[in-house]
Each structure stands twice: as structure tokens, then as C-alpha cells.
Amino acid sequence: MKIIVCVKQVPDTWAEKRLDPATSRLDRASGDAVLNELDEYAVEEALRIAEATAGSVTVVTMGPERAAEALRKTLQMGADAAVHLLDERLAGSDAVGTSYALATLLAAREFDLVLLGSESTDARTSLLPAMLAERLGLPQMTFAAQVEVDPVARTVRIHRQTEAGYDVVEGSMPAVVSVVEKINEPRYPSFKGIMAAKKKPLETVSLADAGIDPEQVGGDHAWSAVVDFAQRPPRGAGVVVSDDGQAAHQLADFLAAEKLL
Amino acid sequence: MSSDQSSAGAKGPAKAAIDPLDFVDTRALLSGEERAITDTVRRFVDDKIVNRVGGWFENGEFPAREIAPQLGEIGLLGMHLDGFGCAGTNAVSYGQACLELEAGDSGLRSFVSVQGSLAMFPIRAYGSQEQCEQWLPPMATGSTIGCFGLTEPDSGSDPGSMRTRARRDGSDWILNGRKMWITNGSIADVAVVWAETDEGVRGFLVPSGTPGFGQYQIHQKMSLRASDTGELVLDDVRLPDAAVLPGVHGLRGPLSCLTEARFGILFGALGAARASYAAARSYAMERQQFGRPIAGFQLTQAKFASMVSALSQGTLLALHLGRMKDDGRLAPDHVSLGKMSNVRTALDICRLARTILGANGISLEYPVIRHMTNLESVLTYEGTEEVHALVVGKAVTGLDAFR
Numbered sequence: 001m002k003i004i005v006c007v008k009q010v011p012d013t014w015a016e017k018r019l020d021p022a023t024s025r026l027d028r029a030s031g032d033a034v035l036n037e038l039d040e041y042a043v044e045e046a047l048r049i050a051e052a053t054a055g056s057v058t059v060v061t062m063g064p065e066r067a068a069e070a071l072r073k074t075l076q077m078g079a080d081a082a083v084h085l086l087d088e089r090l091a092g093s094d095a096v097g098t099s100y101a102l103a104t105l106l107a108a109r110e111f112d113l114v115l116l117g118s119e120s121t122d123a124r125t126s127l128l129p130a131m132l133a134e135r136l137g138l139p140q141m142t143f144a145a146q147v148e149v150d151p152v153a154r155t156v157r158i159h160r161q162t163e164a165g166y167d168v169v170e171g172s173m174p175a176v177v178s179v180v181e182k183i184n185e186p187r188y189p190s191f192k193g194i195m196a197a198k199k200k201p202l203e204t205v206s207l208a209d210a211g212i213d214p215e216q217v218g219g220d221h222a223w224s225a226v227v228d229f230a231q232r233p234p235r236g237a238g239v240v241v242s243d244d245g246q247a248a249h250q251l252a253d254f255l256a257a258e259k260l261l
Numbered sequence: 262m263s264s265d266q267s268s269a270g271a272k273g274p275a276k277a278a279i280d281p282l283d284f285v286d287t288r289a290l291l292s293g294e295e296r297a298i299t300d301t302v303r304r305f306v307d308d309k310i311v312n313r314v315g316g317w318f319e320n321g322e323f324p325a326r327e328i329a330p331q332l333g334e335i336g337l338l339g340m341h342l343d344g345f346g347c348a349g350t351n352a353v354s355y356g357q358a359c360l361e362l363e364a365g366d367s368g369l370r371s372f373v374s375v376q377g378s379l380a381m382f383p384i385r386a387y388g389s390q391e392q393c394e395q396w397l398p399p400m401a402t403g404s405t406i407g408c409f410g411l412t413e414p415d416s417g418s419d420p421g422s423m424r425t426r427a428r429r430d431g432s433d434w435i436l437n438g439r440k441m442w443i444t445n446g447s448i449a450d451v452a453v454v455w456a457e458t459d460e461g462v463r464g465f466l467v468p469s470g471t472p473g474f475g476q477y478q479i480h481q482k483m484s485l486r487a488s489d490t491g492e493l494v495l496d497d498v499r500l501p502d503a504a505v506l507p508g509v510h511g512l513r514g515p516l517s518c519l520t521e522a523r524f525g526i527l528f529g530a531l532g533a534a535r536a537s538y539a540a541a542r543s544y545a546m547e548r549q550q551f552g553r554p555i556a557g558f559q560l561t562q563a564k565f566a567s568m569v570s571a572l573s574q575g576t577l578l579a580l581h582l583g584r585m586k587d588d589g590r591l592a593p594d595h596v597s598l599g600k601m602s603n604v605r606t607a608l609d610i611c612r613l614a615r616t617i618l619g620a621n622g623i624s625l626e627y628p629v630i631r632h633m634t635n636l637e638s639v640l641t642y643e644g645t646e647e648v649h650a651l652v653v654g655k656a657v658t659g660l661d662a663f664r
């Protein structure tokens with residue numbers, strides 16, 4: 001089976017994130033950048049399916065130059081090839097533009113399955129998997145906590161995680177599947193994987209190469225715009241609850257007031 | 262729900278230019294591949310070791326059969342060797358891996374040092390094709406565990422005085438003697454045993470279960486408790502000629518292995534130091550005495566300044582020696598200097614860190630006392646601090662002060 005995984009490089013999950021006042025965009029230049037955590041799970045699942053079906057895994061990202069680091073990490077984990085959609089005019093694309101660009105890139109390629117993480121830790125929209133499926137006209141199977149493929153019948157069956165439990169959803173291949181954390185435990189890149197990654201193909205593709213219309217991508221063509229933003233007010237002093245027999249009630253009231261219960 | 266004192270002071274978007282745990286940005290000196298290897302080991306240690314190792318230390322155990330296959334899967338066992346299932350990384354990567362392992366525990370790093378540098382290295386360097394094919398692939402995956410027997414009850418710093426003897430009997434060899442303080446000794450599937458023969462010191466591969474070969478655990482240790490240390494007893498052990506390492510005669514054999522392992526230690530010890538320093542730092546930011554965090558006192562800050570400069574210097578030395586090794590310019594004297602200097606540095610850092618934790622500094626709930634006492638073994642094994650001082654002193658003066 002041929003599997004494509006879409007990944008994103010995001011600012012380090014634990015680092016403080018910052019908006020650039022000049023562009024109202026996330027400042028991606030400062031600080032460490034990492035492979036979006038849920039995308040690691042998608043890569044892991046792709047590798048497992050490929051190992052079981054003698055298939056191949058190609059990883060795709062759209063992002064600035066340094067996003068190649070995230071691709072290299074997936075090659076170290078064991079992916080076979082990587083494609084970097086890199087073009088200045090893509091900067092500032094919203095989910096609509098991103099899904100258009102990726103769908104155009106993917107439509108020209110052969111695949112049985114597209115895997116994605118169900119959300120990125122920076123924008124956190126969870127929109128891309130659904131939009132991508134829609135644009136490609138393929139079954140969209142999101143929030144998968146388990147994926148089973150039948151290469152002969154050409155079907156995919158997932159456990160779609162819901163608040164109550166899970167739904168079993170079946171679709172035909174090719175399909176677009178997004179995964180949740182529960183699905184697996186991503187492997188550590190082994191030393192052999194790390195050393196082999198250098199020799200694997202990492203292709204860089206421009207808008208023109210991929211036949212992507214520059215008028216439909218980038219910040220200037222985004223459907224939504226950031227009008228204004230403000231710093232979150234500093235965290236105020238907390239409340240100390242001392243246990244005079246009522247502490248449990250006070251805690252429960254607090255949790256209820258914060259809508260955590 | 263108590264007020265968060267530490268974040269109240271840190272306001273504004275200003276990015277800290279300084280990483281307190283890597284003050285002079287030594288990470289920038291690593292290649293992409295070296296960083297990836299470092300990160301893999303760090304993540305493994307954080308996920309699989311850190312939460313459990315205090316308990317192992319307390320109980321005096323190391324679950325080698327559980328952990329070794331995981332180390333093998335990552336590629337840590339014999340990582341700097343070529344072929345026979347080994348990853349074949351460069352020397353700096355090997356050093357970095359040792360550092361990250363020892364940030365977990367010196368016992369864990371010792372396991373990997375012994376397996377890779379003391380047991381697999383001599384087989385790779387001096388073994389026959391058949392010996393390499395038989396032993397190296399399962400040792401690389403961690404299904405077979407090795408050990409290295411040089412030290413004896415009456416022969417430590419002066420291995421030339423060893424009493425273990427091997428004599429020929431037809432085409433076989435007969436071994437007699439005792440080996441002491443052998444890491445992985447009681448659990449090993451194969452021991453590389455160095456013995457005196459009529460042809461000088463030679464290395465033998467002794468499989469566990471060979472008649473006359475006894476393996477016993479050493480108890481009552483106060484250091485390196487999360488590591489097996491054993492005694493090997495060789496009582497008329499009969500081995501075929503195929504068990505002797507054909508490629509080396511004389512003390513050069515075991516000493517070359519030790520140079521490999523020591524190279525890992527001069528990085529590794531800094532891992533223990535970094536972990537202790539990190540623990541002291543986070544403790545000091547939280548711990549309040551006299552109405553404020555103890556990190557705010559000048560004496561505590563002087564300790565941090567001293568620790569972080571020593572750690573930075575040690576790391577730069579290690580990386581420099583690593584580059585020299587990768588360039589083929591590293592002499593055993595360089596390794597002696599690095600081992601002596603960095604283990605001492607690490608021990609001093611751990612002792613300072615320990616004071617910052619007050620009474621908690623002697624508790625296994627924190628990693629510091631464990632690292633500190635572990636380093637007492639690291640100071641002694643692979644050549645004591647004094648012996649390395651003599652090696653350096655000889656290189657400096659040309660005068661031999663050993664005897």
C-alpha cells in the first residue's frame with residue numbers, strides 16, 4: 001500500500017508562543033520547532049501499515065525552509081521519501097488555502113491512504129483532514145483511535161473516537177484518515193534509521209511545480225484575517241483553600257464554575 | 262490553587278537567550294545526525310528510566326533482560342562499531358549517547374559501555390570472523406549480554422600482576438583464576454576474560470554454563486547499585502582454541518578496550534552532573550526559606566555559577582576530544598586527561614547540587630545522591646583518578662612515576 005502522511009512543523013509544544021505584531025502571525029522564527037506531536041502518531045501508524053503490507057510511506061509538508069527538519073525526522077523514523085512544498089507565496093495561508101495547496105499536490109500522486117494528525121498544537125483547528133478529504137472527493141475518516149486496512153477488499157475501518165466511546169466507520173480506499181493520540185506509541189528513531197535517513201529522497205516542490213494557483217494561497221488570499229490581538233493578562237494570584245471540613249465542597253464548586261465538571 | 266510566585270516575576274515576551282541547562286549552547290556544535298541520536302536517547306531515558314531507576318537503586322537491581330532489548334532496538338549496543346548488526350555511528354554520537362544515558366543513571370551507562378566497548382569491541386577488533394558472526398548480532402540486539410573480566414582481587418590498577426592463567430592442553434585451553442568487580446558479571450551470557458599465557462596476556466570468550474565457570478553477584482555496594490557487579494570464578498575451565506581472540510597478544514588488548522570505554526565515560530559523567538544540576542536548579546526555584554526561594558540567595562547562585570561553568574567546560578572538552586577521535590588524532594593520554602578531569606568535575610557538581618537540596622539531597626526521591634554516590638565508582642573504574650594523573654604526568658614530564 002502506498003501511504004502519504006501530511007505533517008506540520010510547529011513551535012515547541014512547551015515553549016511560550018508569540019504573535020509577530022507586524023504580521024499578526026505566529027512568530028515561527030524564534031525558538032525551537034518540532035514535528036507536530038499528533039503527526040508522529042500518524043507517521044507511526046503509516047509505518048506499521050506499510051510494514052504489514054510491504055508498502056511505502058511518503059511524508060508531505062507545506063512550510064518554510066526549516067520545516068525540512070520535521071520531514072527529516074519522519075525519514076529517521078522510517079518513512080521512505082519526503083516532499084516539501086516550499087514557496088514564499090504560501091506564507092500566511094489559512095486552512096482553506098492550505099487544504100487547496102495540499103489537495104492539488106496530492107491529486108497528482110498515487111496513493112491508497114492519506115494519514116494526518118487530527119490537529120496541530122499551534123493552530124488547533126482540526127479542519128485540514130476534513131477539508132483535504134472534501135477537496136480530493138475521498139471518504140473522510142477522522143479522529144481514528146484504531147485503523148484496520150484490507151488491501152484486497154480495498155477498505156479501511158476505523159474506530160472514530162467520540163466523547164461517549166467510539167464509532168466504527170468503514171470506507172473505501174483511497175481514503176483520508178486523521179488519528180488521535182490513543183492509536184499507538186510512536187517509535188524512537190533508531191540509530192540505523194537516523195543514519196539511513198541521509199540517503200533518502202527529500203524533494204522540494206514549488207507552486208509552479210505542483211500546479212498550484214498562487215491566487216488561492218497565502219495570507220493575502222486567506223478567507224479569514226486576524227484583525228487584532230492582545231496579550232493574555234498575567235496569571236493572577238490563586239486562592240488557597242485550607243481544609244476546615246468544607247474544602248471538598250469549595251473545590252467541587254470551583255471546578256463546576258470553571259465548567260471542568 | 263496557590264499563587265504562582267515563579268511566574269509572577271517572569272513577564273513580557275522576552276525570549277531567554279540562555280538555556281540554563283546548556284549555557285554556552287554546545288548543542289550548536291552537533292550535526293543534525295548527532296542531535297537526532299542525542300534526542301532519541303534522551304527521550305528513551307525520560308520515558309523508560311527516570312521514573313524507575315530510583316527504585317532499582319534502592320533495591321540493588323537492574324532489570325537487564327527487560328532493558329537490554331530496548332537498548333538494542335534503538336541501536337545503542339555496539340553503536341560505534343561497524344557491521345554485524347551494529348549501527349556504525351561516529352565517536353561524538355557515541356559520547357552523546359553515553360551522556361544522555363548517564364543523565365538517567367551511571368549504572369545504565371555502565372551496562373551500555375561494558376556491552377559495547379568492553380565486550381563487543383574486542384570481539385570486533387580482535388575476534389575471528391566466526392566469533393564476530395556468532396556473538397555480535399545477538400549482542401547488538403541485547404538478547405545476549407557480555408562482560409569484561411580484567412580486574413582480580415589482587416590486581417587492579419596494575420593488571421600486569423594478574424594471576425588468572427590459561428595453559429594449553431592439546432588443542433584446548435585450561436583457565437584458572439578469579440575476576441572481581443565485573444560489571445554484568447553475574448548475568449552475562451559470555452565473558453571476555455583476560456588471562457596470562459606463555460604467549461602473554463590473551464582474551465578468551467567464556468560462555469556462561471561452561472563447566473568450572475562460576476558467576477556470582479557482589480553485594481553490599483553503596484554505589485552503582487542499579488548495575489550488576491559480579492565475581493567470576495574459573496576453576497579448570499576447558500575451552501576450545503576457537504574461544505581465544507586471535508587478533509591480539511599482551512596487555513594492549515584489554516587496555517585498548519578500556520580506552521574505548523573511557524572515552525564514553527568522559528562524556529557520560531557529565532550527564533550525571535547535568536541531571537544533578539538540573540534537579541538542584543528546579544528545587545532551588547521552588548524551595549522557600551527565610552521567606553524567599555533559596556535560588557535567590559547569593560551563596561546558592563555562586564554554586565550555580567560554579568556548576569554551570571564547570572559543566573560548560575567539561576562539555577566543550579568532551580566534544581573537542583570527540584572530534585579528535587573522529588579525526589583519528591586522539592591518543593590514550595588525551596582520554597586519560599578527559600576521564601580524570603570530567604569525572605572529577607562531575608563529582609564536584611553533584612556534591613554542590615546535593616547541598617542545595619538540604620535534607621532532600623540525601624533522599625532517593627531526588628536523583629542527586631544517587632548520581633553522587635554512583636560517580637564514586639566511575640572515579641575508580643576504568644582507571645582510577647590517580648592512575649590517569651600518572652598517565653598525564655608522564656606525558657607532561659616524560660618521567661614514569663608508576664613504580
Ligand SMILES: Cc1cc2nc3c(=O)[nH]c(=O)nc-3n(C[C@H](O)[C@H](O)[C@H](O)COP(=O)(O)OP(=O)(O)OC[C@H]3O[C@@H](n4cnc5c(N)ncnc54)[C@H](O)[C@@H]3O)c2cc1C
Pocket residue numbers: 375409410411412416417418419441442443444445484485490638641642643644645646647648651662663664
Ligand atoms: C562498580 C564497579 C564496576 C567495575 N567493573 C569492572 C569490570 O567490568 N571489569 C573489570 O575488569 N573491572 C571492573 N571494575 C574494577 C576497577 O576497574 C578497579 O576497581 C580499578 O581498576 C582499581 O583497581 P582496585 O580496585 O584494585 O584498586 P587499587 O589498584 O588497589 O588502587 C587502590 C588505590 O591506590 C591507588 N594506586 C594504585 N596504584 C597507584 C600508583 N602507582 N600511584 C598512586 N596511586 C596508586 C589507586 O589510584 C587507588 O586510589 C569495577 C569496579 C567497580 C567499583
Ligand SMILES: Cc1cc2nc3c(=O)[nH]c(=O)nc-3n(C[C@H](O)[C@H](O)[C@H](O)COP(=O)(O)OP(=O)(O)OC[C@H]3O[C@@H](n4cnc5c(N)ncnc54)[C@H](O)[C@@H]3O)c2cc1C
Pocket residue numbers: 548550551555558559560561616617618619620621623
Ligand atoms: C539524616 C537527617 C537527620 C535529621 N535529623 C533531624 C532531627 O533530628 N531534628 C530536626 O529538627 N531536623 C533534623 N534534620 C533536618 C536538618 O536539620 C535540615 O535538613 C537542615 O536544617 C537543613 O534544612 P533543609 O533540609 O530544610 O534545607 P534548606 O534549609 O531548604 O536548605 C537548602 C539549601 O539552601 C541553603 N540555604 C538556606 N537558606 C539560605 C540562606 N539564607 N543563604 C544561603 N543559603 C541558604 C542551605 O544551606 C542548603 O544548601 C535531619 C536531616 C537529615 C538529613
